[in-house]
Amino acid sequence: MKDILAHADNYSSWTPGMEYAAGLAAAFSGHLTGVHVVASPYMMVSPYDAPQLLSRIVEELRQVKEEACARRSAFEAQARALGARSALWEVAEGDVPDVLARIGNWHDVLVLGRDEKSNWGSAQALGNLVLRSHLPCIVTPPTCSTARAQCVALGWNHSPEAIRAIHAALPILAAAGRIVVLSGKPREQPLTVGWKPEFDLGTYLRGHGLHVEDRELDASDADAGAALLEAASECRADLLVMGAYGRARFSEWIFGGATRHVLAQARIPLFLRH
Numbered sequence: 549m550k551d552i553l554a555h556a557d558n559y560s561s562w563t564p565g566m567e568y569a570a571g572l573a574a575a576f577s578g579h580l581t582g583v584h585v586v587a588s589p590y591m592m593v594s595p596y597d598a599p600q601l602l603s604r605i606v607e608e609l610r611q612v613k614e615e616a617c618a619r620r621s622a623f624e625a626q627a628r629a630l631g632a633r634s635a636l637w638e639v640a641e642g643d644v645p646d647v648l649a650r651i652g653n654w655h656d657v658l659v660l661g662r663d664e665k666s667n668w669g670s671a672q673a674l675g676n677l678v679l680r681s682h683l684p685c686i687v688t689p690p691t692c693s694t695a696r697a698q699c700v701a702l703g704w705n706h707s708p709e710a711i712r713a714i715h716a717a718l719p720i721l722a723a724a725g726r727i728v729v730l731s732g733k734p735r736e737q738p739l740t741v742g743w744k745p746e747f748d749l750g751t752y753l754r755g756h757g758l759h760v761e762d763r764e765l766d767a768s769d770a771d772a773g774a775a776l777l778e779a780a781s782e783c784r785a786d787l788l789v790m791g792a793y794g795r796a797r798f799s800e801w802i803f804g805g806a807t808r809h810v811l812a813q814a815r816i817p818l819f820l821r822h
Contacts, residue, residue, distance in 0.1 A: 549719040550578040552632075553655035555648060555677070557666040559584040559616040559639075562626060564693035565661020568817065571695035572659065572686070574631025576719065581655065582623055583638040584616045585647045613639060644668055645680035652683040657716070659686045662811070671812035678792050678807075678820050684716035685792075687811065687818045695817075699726040701785035702760075703776050703806070704749060706734040709791025711747055713821035717789045718756060720819070727753070727760040728783045732772055773809025785816060792820040 554569035566582060573580040586609055620637040627635030640647045652658055658681050663669030668677065678685045697720050704710055714721075721727055729749065753760055763783070767775035780788045792807045810818055 549576045549656045551655040552576075552578055552580045552657060552659060553648070553652055553683070554580065554582050554659040555644070555661075555668065556582045556584040557661070557663070557668050559619050563661050563663070564690060565659055565663075565688045567630065567693035568661075568686070568688045568695050569659035570627050570630035570632050570635075571693075572657075573627070573633065573635075575695055575723070577633050580627045580632040580635045581638060581651070582627070582635070583640060583647065583651055584619075585644045586613045586616065586639065586641045588641050588643070609641075613641070645677055648677060648681040648683070652681050655683065656719075657686060658683040659688065661688050661690070662814075663690055671808070674811055675793070675807065678811075679822050682822075684713065684819065684821045686787075687814070687820060689815050689817065691815075692817055696786040697724050699728065699783060699785045700724045700787045700789060701776075701780040701783055702727065702729045702749075703732070703788060703790030704729050705732045705772075705791070705794065706747070707791050707794045709794050709822055711749075711791070713789050713791045713819060714749070714753075716821050717819050720787065721753075721758055721789075722756070726783075727758060728779075728785065729760050729762050730765050730776055730779045731762060732765045732767060732775070733769075769805070773806035773813070776806060777810060777814060780816060787817050787819055788814065789819040792822045 552569050552573045554566050556566060570580055616639045623637040624635040638651065648658060660674055660677055661669060662671065662674060674687055700721060702714055750760070763779060765775050765779055776788065776790065788810065
């Protein structure tokens with residue numbers, strides 16, 4: 549895990565999430581890229597409807613872009629001071645999820661900070677980024693700025709999303725002192741024609757030289773998110789790894805779901821993969 553990407557919703561100061569990203573880069577002797585995305589004026593107003601308003605918005609966004617670009621030296625120096633092997637500050641224009649998906653093509657993980665006061669820091673907005681960035685994502689709570697993973701909890705429900713999350717988190721698991729598998733009920737799979745190989749998590753982790761503790765969770769789908777967070781807290785976990793949006797996101801947000809709950813309520817960082 550050498551290439552860490554972090555979204556900077558705020559370019560004027562360092563956030564706890566950005567400090568966490570720098571610490572993660574330091575832990576793996578890796579590179580940190582911070583990216584701030586300026587909205588495209590053409591996404592805000594049509595040039596045919598209000599050309600004068602568009603002209604004013606273009607000028608305002610140009611100033612914002614110049615201010616954001618001017619933070620490059622300070623950001624890169626601070627990232628190195630926090631232990632990152634190297635750092636780069638990027639400023640882009642466009643739709644935030646699309647920009648992160650683009651730059652994510654050459655990064656290993658995306659760090660996002662939860663902050664209800666920022667444009668992209670609400671639980672719902674973060675869920676959008678987790679889905680559309682096509683990257684493993686670490687979502688940090690507002691009060692966490694230290695990248696620790698002495699104890700890692702794995703949310704396990706036999707789903708493809710959970711498998712992908714655990715696979716992506718292997719570098720972190722290899723450095724952990726303790727790994728606890730929180731096993732819930734297997735998610736019901738739709739009827740299909742054919743047969744697919746079974747995945748045995750214990751065999752997979754042992755194959756990577758990892759020794760784990762097992763803990764069963766007895767919770768309904770509606771209570772799975774709360775049960776995961778409670779169990780992770782009891783284990784004193786520093787990080788919770790889990791699959792994101794195992795069912796349609798519309799269903800998650802309308803009817804509730806584990807991903808929705810943990811994104812809104814977690815007090816420890818989340819390692820998520822859709």
